Amino acid sequence: xxxxxxxxxxxxxxxxxxxxxxxxxxxxxxxxxxxxxxxxxxxxxxxxxxxxxxxxxxxxxxxxxxxxxxxxxxxxxxxxxxxxxxxxxxxxxxxxxxxxxxxxxxxxxxxxxxxxxxxxxxxxxxxxxxxxxxxxxxxxxxxxxxxxxxxxxxxxxxxxxxxxxxxxxxxxxxxxxxxxxxxxxxxxxxxxxxxxxxxxxxxxxxxxxxxxxxxxxxxxxxxxxxxxxxxxxxxxxxxxxxxxxxxxxxxxxxxxxxxxxxxxxxxxxxxxxxxxxxxxxxxxxxxxxxxxxxxxxxxxxxxxxxxxxxxxxxxxxxxxxxxxxxxxxxxxxxxxxxxxxxxxxxxxxxxxxxxxxxxxxxxxxxxxxxxxxxxxxxxxxxxxxxxxxxxxxxxxxxxxxxxxxxxxxxxxxxxxxxxxxxxxxxxxxxxxxxxxxxxxxxxxxxxxxxxxxxxxxxxxxxxxxxxxxxxxxxxxxxxxxxxxxxxxxxxxxxxxxxxxxxxxxxxxxxxxxxxxxxxxxxxxxxxxxxxxxxxxxxxxxxxxxxxxxxxxxxxxxxxxxxxxxxxxxxxxxxxxxxxxxxxxxxxxxxxxxxxxxxxxxxxxxxxxxxxxxxxxxxxxxxxxxxxxxxxxxxxxxxxxxxxxxxxxxxxxxxxx
Amino acid sequence: xxxxxxxxxxxxxxxxxxxxxxxxxxxxxxxxxxxxxxxxxxxxxxxxxxxxxxxxxxxxxxxxxxxxxxxxxxxxxxxxxxxxxxxxxxxxxxxxxxxxxxxxxxxxxxxxxxxxxxxxxxxxxxxxxxxxxxxxxxxxxxxxxxxxxxxxxxxxxxxxxxxxxxxxxxxxxxxxxxxxxxxxxxxxxxxxxxxxxxxxxxxxxxxxxxxxxxxxxxxxxxxxxxxxxxxxxxxxxxxxxxxxxxxxxxxxxxxxxxxxxxxxxxxxxxxxxxxx
Numbered sequence: 001x002x003x004x005x006x007x008x009x010x011x012x013x014x015x016x017x018x019x020x021x022x023x024x025x026x027x028x029x030x031x032x033x034x035x036x037x038x039x040x041x042x043x044x045x046x047x048x049x050x051x052x053x054x055x056x057x058x059x060x061x062x063x064x065x066x067x068x069x070x071x072x073x074x075x076x077x078x079x080x081x082x083x084x085x086x087x088x089x090x091x092x093x094x095x096x097x098x099x100x101x102x103x104x105x106x107x108x109x110x111x112x113x114x115x116x117x118x119x120x121x122x123x124x125x126x127x128x129x130x131x132x133x134x135x136x137x138x139x140x141x142x143x144x145x146x147x148x149x150x151x152x153x154x155x156x157x158x159x160x161x162x163x164x165x166x167x168x169x170x171x172x173x174x175x176x177x178x179x180x181x182x183x184x185x186x187x188x189x190x191x192x193x194x195x196x197x198x199x200x201x202x203x204x205x206x207x208x209x210x211x212x213x214x215x216x217x218x219x220x221x222x223x224x225x226x227x228x229x230x231x232x233x234x235x236x237x238x239x240x241x242x243x244x245x246x247x248x249x250x251x252x253x254x255x256x257x258x259x260x261x262x263x264x265x266x267x268x269x270x271x272x273x274x275x276x277x278x279x280x281x282x283x284x285x286x287x288x289x290x291x292x293x294x295x296x297x298x299x300x301x302x303x304x305x306x307x308x309x310x311x312x313x314x315x316x317x318x319x320x321x322x323x324x325x326x327x328x329x330x331x332x333x334x335x336x337x338x339x340x341x342x343x344x345x346x347x348x349x350x351x352x353x354x355x356x357x358x359x360x361x362x363x364x365x366x367x368x369x370x371x372x373x374x375x376x377x378x379x380x381x382x383x384x385x386x387x388x389x390x391x392x393x394x395x396x397x398x399x400x401x402x403x404x405x406x407x408x409x410x411x412x413x414x415x416x417x418x419x420x421x422x423x424x425x426x427x428x429x430x431x432x433x434x435x436x437x438x439x440x441x442x443x444x445x446x447x448x449x450x451x452x453x454x455x456x457x458x459x460x461x462x463x464x465x466x467x468x469x470x471x472x473x474x475x476x477x478x479x480x481x482x483x484x485x486x487x488x489x490x491x492x493x494x495x496x497x498x499x500x501x502x503x504x505x506x507x508x509x510x511x512x513x514x515x516x517x518x519x520x521x522x523x524x525x526x527x528x529x530x531x532x533x534x535x536x537x538x539x540x541x542x543x544x545x546x547x548x549x550x551x552x553x554x555x556x557x558x559x560x561x562x563x564x565x566x567x568x569x570x571x572x573x574x575x576x577x578x579x580x581x582x583x584x585x586x587x588x589x590x591x592x593x594x595x596x597x598x599x600x601x602x603x604x605x606x607x608x609x610x611x612x613x614x615x616x617x618x619x620x621x622x623x624x625x626x627x628x629x630x631x632x633x634x635x636x637x638x639x640x641x642x643x644x645x646x647x648x649x650x651x652x653x654x655x656x
Numbered sequence: 657x658x659x660x661x662x663x664x665x666x667x668x669x670x671x672x673x674x675x676x677x678x679x680x681x682x683x684x685x686x687x688x689x690x691x692x693x694x695x696x697x698x699x700x701x702x703x704x705x706x707x708x709x710x711x712x713x714x715x716x717x718x719x720x721x722x723x724x725x726x727x728x729x730x731x732x733x734x735x736x737x738x739x740x741x742x743x744x745x746x747x748x749x750x751x752x753x754x755x756x757x758x759x760x761x762x763x764x765x766x767x768x769x770x771x772x773x774x775x776x777x778x779x780x781x782x783x784x785x786x787x788x789x790x791x792x793x794x795x796x797x798x799x800x801x802x803x804x805x806x807x808x809x810x811x812x813x814x815x816x817x818x819x820x821x822x823x824x825x826x827x828x829x830x831x832x833x834x835x836x837x838x839x840x841x842x843x844x845x846x847x848x849x850x851x852x853x854x855x856x857x858x859x860x861x862x863x864x865x866x867x868x869x870x871x872x873x874x875x876x877x878x879x880x881x882x883x884x885x886x887x888x889x890x891x892x893x894x895x896x897x898x899x900x901x902x903x904x905x906x907x908x909x910x911x912x913x914x915x916x917x918x919x920x921x922x923x924x925x926x927x928x929x930x931x932x
Contacts, residue, residue, distance in 0.1 A: 584839040588749040594920035615750065633920050635869045636837035637844050650847030 002033035002127045005061040006119060007052055009043040009068035011098055016041075018102035020112045024067070027116045031123055035059050044074050052078065053085035061087065063126035067095040067119045088131035090575070090643060095122035117656050124655030125648045132575040132642055137622050139225035140325035141566045144169065146217055146509075149177020150196065150548055151540025151555040152330035153203045158559030159328075160208035164566050167322055168203060169231055170213045174279035175200045177332050178541075181262060183362035183370070185548060186412045187443035193278060193365060200280040214285055218319065220327070220509040221598055223625055224535030225571045229322040235315040237286035238272070243310040245282040249302035250274070258290045260367075264357040266375055267367030272302045272311075277365055286311075326535050326562040329519060330555060331505065333541040336391040336398060336495040344390065344492060345463045350376040351470055352463060352490040355409055362416045372420050374489055377468075380421055381488030385472045386410045386453075387460050388430040391495030399495050399516060404545040406493035407434045411444040413491060414453035426453045427485055429460050429474050437549070456483065463490055496545040510596065511536055518544050529557045537561050576626035576643040578619045585616040585638040591630035592617060599623035600630060659771050660707040663734070663760055668699040670732045676758055679732035680718050682711040693718060707734065709767040714877035716742045717833030720751050732758040737772070737787060740780045741875040741910025742833045747777070751836055754913050781912060788908040791899075800892050819859040821886040824852060828866065828890055831883035834873050841865060863893065871897035872918030875910050904929070 006028050010016035021039035029037030036055050042048050043066060055061065064087065066078045071094040079089035097115040105111040141164055145156040148170030156168045174180075180200075182192035204211050212231060219230040238249075253270035260269040262276050269275075271291040274284045292299035293313060303311040335356050338346035346352045351374045353361075364370040374381055388410050391398030407430070414426040433455070435441040447453045460474040469486040476483050498517030499505070506513040511531040512520035519542050522530040529537050537558035540551040565571075580591075582605065592600045603618035617639070619630075631639045631646075640646055657665075667679045683694035683704045691711050695718075696702050716739045718724075719731060735743060740759060747754035754777050761772030761780060774780050803811060826842070829835040842850045842862060850865060851858030874894035881891040901907045904927055907918040 584837075586751075586837045588751070588917075590749070590917050590920040593916055594922075596922070635841065636839055637841045637849075638839075646844075646849075647847050650849065 002063060003035040003059060003061050004033050004063045004065060004123050004126055005036040005052070005055050005059065006034055006038070006123065007043050007048075007055075007064065007066045007068075008037070008039040008097075008119070009048070009066065010039065010041045011069060011102075012041065015068070015098050015102045015115075018105060018108060018111045019097060019115045020108060024097075024112055024115050024119065027112075028067075028119050028123070031120050033127055034123060035061060043068060044077055049077070049081040052081050056082065056085035056087050062091065063087075063123075063129060064092040065095050065119060065122045065126055066092065067097045067115065067122070069098040070094070070096050070100075090132040091126065091129050093122050093126050093129065095119040121652045121655035124651040128645070128648045128651050130642065130645075135573045135575050135577065135621055136570045137225055137573055139566065139568060139571050140227075140323050141165065142167065142322075142324045143326045143328060143562050143566075144227070144229055144322060144324040145328045145330060147177065147330035147332055147540070147542070148172070148175035148200075148203075148211075148213065149330060149332045149540060149551075150179040150199070151332070151542075151551040152177070152328070153199050154552045154555035155328045155330060155537075155539050155559045155562075156203055156209050157199065157206065158556050159562050160203075160206045162559075162563050163208065164563065165208050165210070166206075167210045167212060167324065169215050169217060170211075171216045171234075172275060173214045173236070173273075173283075173285040174275045174281070175203060175211070175213065176276070176278075176280070178356075179548060180276060180278075181264070181356060181359055181363070183359045183364070183366070184412065184416060186408045187437075187439040189412070189415070191364070193363070197278045197280070200278070204280045211281070212320070213281060215320075217505070217508060223597055223623065224533075225325045225565070226623075227322075227324045227327060227535065229324060229327075231320045231322060233318040233320060234285075235288075235317050236283070237288075237311060237313055237315045238284055239310040239312060239315075240281065240283055242308050243283040244308065245274075245284075246307075247274075247284075248305045248307070249311065250284055252301050252305040254299065254301060255290055255292055258287065263360045263367050264354065266353070266357050266360055286313075326537065326565050327509065328537045328539050328555070328558045328562060329509065329511065329531065329542055330539040330558075331499055331502070331542040333496045333545065334499055336497045338390060338492050338494055340397050341390060341492070343462045344387065344460065344490065345465070345470070346492060349463070349465055349470060349490075350374075351381075351488065352492065354492050354494040355406065355413065356494065358413050358491045359409075362413070362420070370420070372417055372424075372489075379488070381424065382421075383425045383427070383485065383487045384414075384417055384489045384491060385460075385470070385485055385487040386413060386426060386428040386491045386493065387472075388428065388493040389459075389495075390492035391497075392493075393431065394495075399497060401516065401545070402434060403493075403496040404434070405496065405547045407432075407444065408437075408440060408547065410491075410493050411435075411447035411453070415447045415451045418447075418451035418453070427472075427487070428453055428455045429458055429472075430455060431457070431459070437547070458483075496541060498542070502542065509533075509536065511538075518542065529554055529561060535565065574626065574643075575621075576641065577621045577624035578626065578628070578630055578639050578641045579621075580617050580619055581638040581640070582614075582616045582618075584636050586636050587615045587617070588635070589617065590633050590635070591639060594629050594633040596627065596629060597623050597625050599625070659762065659769055660705070662771065663707050663762070664702050664705050666760060667696060667702045667705060667732065670758060671696065671702065672699045675730060676732040677727075677729040678724075679705075679734075679760070680715050681705045681734045681760070682707060682713075682715075707762065707769065709764045709769045711762075711769075712736070712764055712878070713882070714739045714742060714833055714875075714879050716746065717831070717836070717879070719743070719757065720746060720833075720836050725752055725756050728753075728756065730756045730758055732760055734760045734762065736763055736877075737761075737780060737783055738875040738877040738910075739833075740777055741784060742877065743777050744784075744910040744913050744915065745834065745873055745875070746836075747913035748915050749917065777913060784908075784911055788902075788911065791902060791908070797892065797895070799889060800895065803892065815860075815863075816856060818888050819863055820856065822854060822859040822863065822888060823886060824854050824858070824862065825885060827883040827885060828880035831879040832870070833877070833879070834870055841869075863888075863890070866890075867893045867897055870894050872901045872905075872907050873909050874898055 025037045025039045082092040083089040145152045145168045156166045160166045214234045221228040255271035259265040260267045272286045360366040392403040435444045458475040458477040462473045472485045502517035539555040539558040604612045605614040670676045679696040681694045682691040685692040850861045
């Protein structure tokens with residue numbers, strides 16, 4: 001005989017204002033099987049929980065329904081309270097009368113009636129609940145960090161320094177990411193490479209970090225604590241073990257006019273190359289698409305120039321299988337292609353460049369050795385116009401969001417220009433100056449007041465070439481007047497966008513993404529570094545546009561989440577798993593394909609002589625995540641999900 | 657020699673040489689224009705075989721009769737292209753080993769019967785491929801066109817009237833080669849999801865459940881239509897689902913024995929128009 005206790009929470013005014021809790025308690029109290037039906041201001045408070053425990057003990061309750069907020073909030077709280085009172089925690093259910101009732105209705109009578117329906121439906125479910133026991137799974141204490149930019153490196157170092165193994169995977173030939181491309185960094189103006197390269201070296205030499213560069217994630221299987229990852233090691237055509245990084249091959253390569261990705265196409269590289277001088281590992285790769293040998297079948301000059309025969313043109317892509325317990329995704333961002341702004345002339349006039357290209361010009365290791373020179377004629381520009389929000393906050397052509405870093409780096413660019421070209425004049429077109437952060441507003445003020453950047457509040461409508469100058473027509477909205485500036489160079493503060501293959505990648509590893517391709521966090525405020533998939537964490541600009549301090553902070557936060565996960569030998573998992581009725585299973589294997597966790601296997605049923613009489617599906621409870629996909633797919637209704645059995649769901653529906 | 661005679665000879669050869677233990681074909685039915693299945697185990701029995709334009713039933717469902725193929729011996733079967741497609745689905749869903757099946761292929765179009773070359777399911781893949789390419793853009797069925805032109809309310813009323821005749825005899829299920837579950841969902845009574853009485857709700861539930869269970873699997877053979885004692889145009893529901901599945905996922909049921917079931921497979925380039 002069921003003895004169900006119903007506990008109706010007012011949640012202060014959240015529920016109490018729209019639902020008559022006394023009436024609700026009385027109505028539900030009359031429902032068959034309900035032994036106790038009480039209301040209270042805050043059941044989640046200590047006295048509230050104590051009263052639930054007392055009611056369980058005093059009445060020998062067989063089940064508990066807490067009518068309150070979403071189970072996402074306090075299901076764990078009340079299940080724990082039930083367990084402390086000696087009731088199996090899975091005999092406790094939450095009826096959501098806040099998010100799904102009081103918050104969305106205005107009529108008190110009708111909301112109360114609906115709350116009664118929701119609560120009664122849960123009572124019917126609880127009557128059919130089973131006493132489940134938690135499942136324990138082992139944790140592989142090894143983390144995978146995807147992306148070798150500053151966020152990935154920081155996360156890898158933090159995890160490794162705490163004594164856990166890390167595999168760091170980077171798809172480019174070198175660690176470094178976008179930070180390695182930058183000149184100097186706001187707001188302190190320290191040289192980006194000078195602070196970045198020691199981290200790269202530390203990561204590469206760390207005994208706990210296994211570094212895989214020029215490698216891509218092909219496939220991810222498994223679940224928190226037990227991921228199985230397939231990594232493709234792209235053929236470098238250079239033997240990593242024997243190569244000394246002397247660079248002879250690079251000097252000899254006849255293909256010298258390939259646009260360098262690292263230098264954003266304003267510098268050139270060879271077909272066998274390292275992206276930049278301080279590359280880690282400092283061992284070249286052959287760019288197959290541009291290599292003379294791969295194109296024409298003749299050349300191999302690099303091979304002949306190599307004194308230790310490290311070059312091997314027969315090298316093939318290799319695949320490595322990894323077992324890891326946690327994954328940190330730090331895959332970074334890209335800059336938007338400014339060709340969408342035909343009126344700014346990007347791609348048409350060589351002296352209209354992106355902010356990232358300006359970084360390369362200003363960088364001491366860049367193609368101009370840090371001199372600000374025009375890409376068209378190599379002359380020093382006397383006037384530069386910076387256009388902010390070239391893509392950001394522009395729903396028509398660009399992206400709706402703010403890229404967050406552009407106000408700061410444009411101020412930095414104006415500053416660097418002033419330091420390098422003393423009588424140069426810079427004009428900055430801006431919408432607003434967003435400089436929230438430690439030392440940030442002071443920094444932009446310095447650009448305006450000390451380095452005399454002229455800030456013009458308004459948008460640019462057109463850039464065109466006149467003689468040797470780029471004419472920039474815009475509007476000064478503070479003066480209410482159109483302005484035309486003759487510039488030698490135009491720098492666009494390009495929007496930060498997600499990696500072009502971000503959505504594809506998210507599907508490969510099984511995490512969510514937003515409309516822009518940035519990866520979704522589990523909760524924007526309370527769980528900002530966890531993805532919606534347990535065991536996969538986010539770091540850096542792959543989640544949203546971020547500057548370096550934010551990326552590093554998020555990376556360390558992710559690392560701490562990973563370390564917390566690795567602090568236990570075993571992980572306790574909810575026993576909400578599927579099981580199969582072998583006698584009715586038709587063996588169509590649809591569930592095997594449908595299961596996103598590969599948790600369903602084929603099982604032979606044998607007779608006494610060992611002959612297969614039937615083949616059925618069998619669920620591995622260690623792998624099952626309880627998503628229920630198989631249950632919905634199974635045509636013969638042979639699969640069922642513990643905690644959400646067909647009987648429970650049916651009773652719940654019928655209880656309405 | 658007529659097609660019937662040619663195939664009779666082939667059936668006899670298959671049996672007498674011991675290549676197959678049984679041939680599933682057609683014989684005379686209760687009226688001159690009806691055919692019923694004929695299970696031939698000896699060459700002599702093949703004499704009663706009939707093959708003409710009235711042989712339209714899809715026989716593939718008989719292949720999964722409990723125990724028929726468990727001795728790993730081969731069985732020959734008369735199949736039209738839709739039958740070959742359902743054979744492929746049965747193989748894809750692990751219900752039979754396609755290596756055991758010898759296909760005697762034929763086709764019926766506009767009351768004309770033609771022989772089809774090949775004897776393994778895969779020999780018909782080019783033909784099935786071309787069937788997929790030539791799926792008409794428009795329904796091509798006057799009744800279906802009429803239904804398509806209705807608004808939601810009219811359409812609901814139409815089906816309500818049609819389903820009101822349903823007596824829950826489940827003949828459609830018994831006739832369908834795809835309904836092979838040992839226990840059908842309508843036979844579950846703990847809980848009883850589908851109401852067993854012949855009332856509007858239960859009738860809708862049953863027919864909609866069947867439509868979903870057949871989406872991406874129905875080959876449009878019409879067995880259900882012909883089996884229905886109250887003449888509900890069941891085939892139209894499945895034809896509509898097949899059309900949706902083809903449009904949304906480029907899935908044409910029964911292309912090969914390795915085709916993945918459309919509702920259980922997930923591809924990265926699946927269209928996501930249905931996700932709000």
